[in-house]
Amino acid sequence: MWYRFAAYGTINLQKYISEKLNEDFDVDAEISNLLISSLDGKKLDFDLLNENLSKSPLKNFINEFLPSYSIGRKAQINFNTKTILLSVRSPIQELIQSLKHELRHAVDKGRLFRPNWINRNRIDQATNYFSKFKNKLLDQDGNIVYDIDRMIFEMIYLDMINNDENFKKSSEEEQIEKVAKDASKIKRKDLLIDVFKSLAAGEKYNNIQDKYYINDPLEYVTHLSDIDNLFSPQALSDFAHNNNIDDEIFINMMKDIISKLNANSDFSILKYISSDGADLIEGILQHSENPQMIRNVYKILSENLQKYISQYAYSTDQLKEAKKGYNAPRTGKKKKRWSVKYKKSIDCSNPKGFSQINYCKRKRRGGNYKTEG
Numbered sequence: 001m002w003y004r005f006a007a008y009g010t011i012n013l014q015k016y017i018s019e020k021l022n023e024d025f026d027v028d029a030e031i032s033n034l035l036i037s038s039l040d041g042k043k044l045d046f047d048l049l050n051e052n053l054s055k056s057p058l059k060n061f062i063n064e065f066l067p068s069y070s071i072g073r074k075a076q077i078n079f080n081t082k083t084i085l086l087s088v089r090s091p092i093q094e095l096i097q098s099l100k101h102e103l104r105h106a107v108d109k110g111r112l113f114r115p116n117w118i119n120r121n122r123i124d125q126a127t128n129y130f131s132k133f134k135n136k137l138l139d140q141d142g143n144i145v146y147d148i149d150r151m152i153f154e155m156i157y158l159d160m161i162n163n164d165e166n167f168k169k170s171s172e173e174e175q176i177e178k179v180a181k182d183a184s185k186i187k188r189k190d191l192l193i194d195v196f197k198s199l200a201a202g203e204k205y206n207n208i209q210d211k212y213y214i215n216d217p218l219e220y221v222t223h224l225s226d227i228d229n230l231f232s233p234q235a236l237s238d239f240a241h242n243n244n245i246d247d248e249i250f251i252n253m254m255k256d257i258i259s260k261l262n263a264n265s266d267f268s269i270l271k272y273i274s275s276d277g278a279d280l281i282e283g284i285l286q287h288s289e290n291p292q293m294i295r296n297v298y299k300i301l302s303e304n305l306q307k308y309i310s311q312y313a314y315s316t317d318q319l320k321e322a323k324k325g326y327n328a329p330r331t332g333k334k335k336k337r338w339s340v341k342y343k344k345s346i347d348c349s350n351p352k353g354f355s356q357i358n359y360c361k362r363k364r365r366g367g368n369y370k371t372e373g
């Protein structure tokens with residue numbers, strides 16, 4: 001159906017989930033309530049959380065929540081077991097956002113058809129292995145000395161022997177079996193080779209992580225949906241009003257930011273609105289090899305700003321003008337008449353913008369400002 005293909009490559013959880021369950025409920029509220037009602041003080045009580053999950057329609061998508069002690073990763077879904085790891089270290093609002101991200105993966109119908117990639121855990125494994133054995137892995141000229149299969153085997157063994165209690169207790173035969181099984185899951189050795197080459201060239205871990213995470217075909221829709229969420233019309237409105245920023249000033253500021261946005265922009269204002277969202281936009285502008293994805297970032301931001309203007313901003317004459325669509329092309333016939341009140345508000349000793357300057361020029365010439373209907 002047409003509405004499944006939400007605008008600009010985002011996944012609308014509400015539509016996907018209520019359609020699948022044939023049930024009408026507020027998905028956003030359900031996700032927040034599920035987590036908030038499972039809090040014990042500031043921390044999640046996982047027994048309570050799983051009990052609450054069993055009573056929620058979301059149980060159709062998630063089998064179980066498990067605690068994770070990871071610092072960097074807030075949530076992670078396992079597609080085979082339908083379990084979701086949630087970091088015990090993250091604040092609840094961030095977990096709500098991350099859970100939405102993982103649920104989008106769960107309902108993403110295109111998931112199985114997307115090209116294979118290299119995931120973040122694999123890059124972690126490679127980085128740990130490389131930093132530990134750098135001297136052994138590189139010759140004097142900085143070239144990698146082993147073939148990729150040996151490196152994969154050693155990398156996985158090292159990870160399992162350090163992190164998996166069951167592995168340590170296994171027999172040697174079982175250990176070899178486990179490592180081989182995991183190694184066979186790596187479908188993109190070419191990307192892993194590139195990761196090792198980047199590490200050998202001294203590229204920073206964070207940069208490598210970002211580059212692969214941003215370009216992961218699986219993350220295309222979830223990244224864009226996160227931006228759509230973190231800079232939603234409501235989020236823009238909350239930010240402007242909580243900080244007592246005048247609507248017109250805020251709108252002009254956002255238009256300015258969006259029109260000049262590039263990889264080297266100053267992201268400080270966007271970071272005030274959402275630091276995760278701004279990091280994501282910065283990452284996409286810096287690393288995305290997909291021009292469509294970059295175009296969609298601009299489209300999502302512009303469209304959300306336009307929705308904010310028409311739904312949330314207070315009404316003044318100038319805002320009414322803006323509500324008519326600041327991006328809409330102004331062809332001769334469609335030119336809108338300026339209100340008398342607006343014309344009177346124009347300060348011709350300090351006109352703002354091209355149209356005001358033009359208006360003042362005409363006024364000075366004594367000619368009537370031509371207003372067509």
Ligand SMILES: [Zn+2]
Binds near residue numbers: 101105219222
């Ligand atoms: Zn993801």
